[in-house]
Amino acid sequence: MNERDREHSSPQRRKQVALFVTCLADLFRPSVAFASIKLLERAGCEVSVPLQQTCCGQPAYNSGNYEEAVPLAQQVITMLADADYVVAPSGSCAGMICHHYPRLLEGEWRERALELAAKTFELTVFLNDIAHIKPPGKKPSAAIPSVAYHDGCAGLRELDIREQPRQLLRDLCGIEVSELQQREVCCGFGGTFCAKMPEISGKMVDDKLNDIMATGADVLAGGDLGCLLNIAGRARRQGKKIEVRHIAELLQQDRDTPAIGEGK
Amino acid sequence: MEQRSDTFLDNASEALKNVEQAKRRDIIATFAPLMRSAAIEGFDEFDTLRQHVKRVREHALDHLEYYLGQFEQQAVQNGNHVHFARNSDEFNSVVLDICQQHDARRVAKGKSMVTEETGLNSFLQRAGLEVMETDLGEYIIQRAGETPSHIVAPALHKSAGEIRALFQSTHDLGARDLPETVDLVAEAREVLREHFLKAEVGIIGANALVAENGYSMLVTNEGNGDLCANLPRVLIVCTTIDRVLPLAQDATAMLRLLVRSATGQAQTCYTSFYSGPRRDSDVDGPIETHFVLLDNKRSDILDSDYREMLECIRCGACLNHCPIYSSVGGHAYGWVYPGPMGSILTPLLTSLEQSHALPNACTSCGRCAEVCPADIPLPDLLRDLRHEENSRKLSAGRWRLGIKLHGWLARHPKLYQLSTAIAIHTLHLFGRKRGSYSSLPMASGWTSQRDFPAPQGKTFMQQYKARLKRLAEQRNEH
Known part of the structure; x- marks a missing residue:
C-alpha cells in the first residue's frame, strides 16, 4: 500500500508509528528518543516502542562481518513487520534499514526487507514530509539561538535529507540555519573508522569543527548521534564552546538537559 | 611498483605531519569539487549519459573476448602489431623487445598509470634505455624520484617552490632563476622538446580502445601525447584489456563524462585517435606501431563480485571528493592507485594480505559513489573487501571478537x-x-x-x- 492509499483507506485513523530508538539514543541520549515520541505525538501519531530492540547491525555490517549483521537485520525485520510506519531519529540507521538490509539479505528475507524499507523513515523526513507536523500555536518564548546544522552522510546520500531539518527548524522554532561552507563533507565518524584510524578521523573532525565555529553559531544540531558524539567530543577536547544537540531536542525546545558532552 | 600499503596507517600519520602539503590538499579538496560541479551544472544530460555509458561498458565487459578480438583484427588490418600480456613481467618484456629490435636508446613517454603498475620505467632503464616522462607532472616527479600522488595530476603534492628547487638542482640553469610559474613550464618544455626530437620510441597510454575501427583514444591537456606518438619512429600504446569499447561513439560518449569529472573542463585541449603507422601519403608519423594490452588479474576481476571496478574510467573524481584521500594524500596508499578506486584496485591487483588496511580507510560517506561517472558503488565494494578481510581473518582479532560479542549480545535483547x-x-x-x-x-x-x-x-x-x-x-x- 502506498502512502496515498493508506491515507484514503482510513482517513480518521491516526498514524501508527513504531519508534526505532537506535542504540546510541538508547544508551547515550534517551532525551532524543523521548523528544522524538513527543514530536510524533504532536504530529498526530500514535507511537509505540517495540521493547525487543537492540541494534540495527550497522557496526557488524560496516566492519565487513555480514554473518553477524544478517541475524540482527532479520531480528529487526521480524520485530517491525506489523508496524504501519517505522521512524528512527538517525539517518544512518534509517539508511541501514532502507538501503543496506535489502543488499545484505537474499530471497524471501530480501522481500521482507524491501517491505520494511518502504515504511521506514528518518525522523525529520517523517515529521516534515509524511506527518506534516504543524507549528505550535504560540511563538517560542525562549531566546532563539543561532544554529548550525551538520548533515550526516547517510542522510544526505542514502535518503536525500537536505531541506527537511531546515524546514522544521524554521517552522517549529523560527530558526534559520547558519550554513557550513562544506555541508557535504563527512565529519570523520564513520562508525568503527574513528577508532580504527583515529589520526585521520581527528583531522577530519577538526576540519568540520573549524567550519562549524566559523559560522558563529551557538548551537550545532544534527540528525545523527554518531556524528554529534564525535564532534562534541572533539570540541570538548579542543576547548571549543559549542552546544551540540540532536535536532529532536531543539524541535521539542528541550535545552534544559545538558548538551552532548556537557556536565551538570 | 613497490607495494607499501601494509604500512598505510604509518604513511598516513607521516603525511598528516607535513603541514605544508596538508594545507595544499585542503585547498584542492575545496576547489576540485567546485570545478566538477560547475562543469556538470550546465550539462543536463550527465545522468542520462552516465547510465548509457554504464550499459555500454557492461555490454563490452560481458563480451570482452569478442570485442578484444574485433579490436585486434581491425588494428592489425590498420598495420599495427597487437600484443597481449598476462602480467607485468610479460608486459615489460614485450615493450623492451620492441625497443631493442629498433636499437632504441631513448624513449619519450606520455602519461600512463598502467606503466606505473608494471614498473616499466625502471625495467627499461635497467636495460640501459633513457626514459623521459613528458607529461609535465610526470616529468617533475620523475626528476624528483617520486611516484604519482594522483592518477590525473601526478605532481599534485608539489608546490611551485619545490619544483623550482628541483629544477635548480637537476637542470643546468646557468644564471636563470625561474621566478614565475610560467618560467618553470618553459624550462621543462625546453628540455622535453630536445628529447621528443631524439627519442626513437614513443610510449603513450589510452583512455579507450575502439573495437569497430581498431583505434585508441587519448586525452591530454599538454599535447605531449601527440608528440610522443608522432615524432619517434616507433609508437607503443600501453593499456589494459578492459579499455575496449564497441564503437567510436561509445568512446566519445565516455569522453564527455570523463573530462568533466576529471578536471571540470568540457573538453581537454587535445583529444586524439591513433590508427596506425604512417601511410605513404602521410608526411609524418611513426613507421611502426604497437598496442600492448595488459591483463594483470583483470580477467579474474571480470569473473568476481568486483567486476564493476573494471568500468572505472580513471577520472580521479573519487579521489577529489574523498575526505580521507584529501587528508593523507596519494602516497600514503602505498601503491599506484590511491583514494577510493585505489583502495579497491590495490587489493585486487596485488593482494589483500598486503593492503587490507586500504578498504578500511573509508567512512562509507558515499561522496565518491555520488560523483563517480561510471556509477560504481565504491563504498559497497570497499565494504565487500572488508567482508573478505574479515572472513579471511586478516583484520585485527580484537575487532573481530568485539563485533562478534556485540552481535551475540544484540541477539539476546534481555x-x-x-x-x-x-x-x-x-x-x-x-x-x-x-x-x-x-x-x-x-x-x-x-x-x-x-x-x-x-x-x-x-x-x-x-x-x-x-x-x-x-x-x-x-x-x-x-
Missing part, C-alpha cells in the same frame, strides 16, 4: 538491555559531573583524539519500561 543498563549507569555515574571522559581504557582509539561524552543517565529502555510499569499500576489502581 541480556543486552541488562548489561548495557549496568555499563551505561557506571559510565554515567563517573562521568556526569564533567560530562565527558578524557580517557577510557576500552575506547583508547576514540579518546586519543576526542573526549568521550558520558551517557545522560539510565538507558532509554530502562526509563521507558519503568514508565510503562507505572502506567500499568495506575490503571490497576483505578
